[in-house]
Amino acid sequence: MPPDEPLVRWDWVLSHLDDPIGTQLAEHLRLSLIPVLLGLLIALPLGVACARWRRLYPPVFTGINVLYAIPSIALFFLLLPYTSFTDWTAIIPLTVYTLSVLVPNVVGGLDQVPAHVREAATAVGFAPVARLLRVELPVAVPVIVAGLRVAAVASVSMVSVAALVGLGGLGQLILTDGFQRQFPTPIVVGIVLSVALAFAIDGALVLLQRALTPWARGRAER
């Protein structure tokens, strides 16, 4: 890095707002949110099944943890021959990672539905599936959303690594525009925007949670 190079060159930032900053930010958002949504779609039935058939849970839990232990870099490169440079190369590993948070949270959320609520639901005449969809899952929402928040923030930070296989949104900014050219401005912009994005997504989930569960407000105070 040249010794007199400033940390941020505002003229560069202003002239590159659209591209690459804007486009990479959009890609980053897409690459981090799609895995969370897919993860939720997989974790819901998997978590419900684990909560219902308890013996399923230990092997599933171990399985998703083992997957989580594989370094993301390795997974990206492993997938490259099959998915080449499409988004899937980033989306598939990140989806797998979200499961390690989301499945335990779905199971935990269902577990903390009080036994008397479950009993009452049966006693008033909910059939098993209706009880799950209309009582147990809604009551588990706060715990599930808490899992989504963790998964989303983790996902935002991990997308950057996919820059090594040519994807990675803001990671591209950091790696290609910044690091490889010894130019600090894109690195700083990439870091700041990653953090801001994580905060924004987390904040949005908090708002979603409040809208979905007005009944849970004040519970923490008790």
Next chain:
Amino acid sequence: MITFEGVTKRYPGGTVAVDRLSLRIPSGRTTVFVGPSGCGKTTSLRMINRMIDHTEGTLAIDGTDVREVDPVLLRRGIGYVIQQAGLFPHRTILDNIATVPFLLGWKRGRARGRARELMELVGLTPELAKRYPYQLSGGQQQRVGVARALAADPPVLLMDEPFSAVDPVVRASLQDELIRLQSELHKTIVFVTHDIDEAVKVGDTIAVLRPGGRLAQFDTPEKLLAEPADDFVETFLGYDRGVRRLSFFPARQLRLRTHALVPQTATAAEAGATAARTEEPWLLVLDGERRPRGWLAAARLDPSQDHAPVDPATPVGELPLTSYGHVFQVGQDSLRAALDAAVLSPAGRAVGVHEDGTVAGVVAQTDLGEAIWAVGNEDDGTGPAEGAPDAAR
């Protein structure tokens, strides 16, 4: 009518929770299952709505074997109330109450209208409709639980220790409320409790279960207290069974004394004369509307006694009086209430009042003793005298 015929429940582990239970639960009345913890009350109750399936015997509601009915549909026709209320935390009070109507496919407006009616019936103010369960007190939650159970007007109501988790004052008011509701609704109520006092209070008939899930006795509360079937039942009823039994005998059979009542305008001299004539140690001072004001010790009016003299011309209403404590309602209360009032009274006498609060007379402990002795002796095993049944309520 709900009939148990040789009903047994054996859990997978081998525990026999209910052992050959045979019982006829009459329609339109409140039947209580009572017994120590673990004796199979909850299991017995839940076999009725098939939350638990029995392993042997026959269980029928109005002649229909419960096993022939789809459990989900069966349950929608049977109200169920549990200890922690079991309200759905994510639904408003109104929607909690409307749960069964919704499940039965009623239109939203009709279901909510019905829920509003029920809130009124169980004594919940309309502002609570939009609240969530966590915003209610324990007592209010139980009322919501009862309202939810009644929403689709089921003929049968199952209640499993519904009032055990609230404090004694709230519990007493919920019990009174249930008795009032039942006098209007005439549901077939099966009520589970481990508290014999509660059983005696709310039950028309009581089934006492013993550990191992066997029926120890099935009788009216009066009969149960008068004639426990065996040592287990007697011990379970407790040592104050005799006092509790007094609940079933009316106070109106007591001899009331009226000669020791003085109006507050009477002078100390007049009151002293009354005390001397009647030989009563305590006089009850009445206000202008014949309501009790307080006790006056006759000794204070006796000039020969050694204390600060009282001016004979002073109206007794201006003298310091001793609080009259609890009163009992002559027309409605039981001997137990009268005894309670007498024991708690500083004068050792109970004040009996009419419904409008005016004094009917006072009862001395000796008179009470006679009445209680008579209860013990008139008893030939058939329970209280004719005309007494409402005394407990």
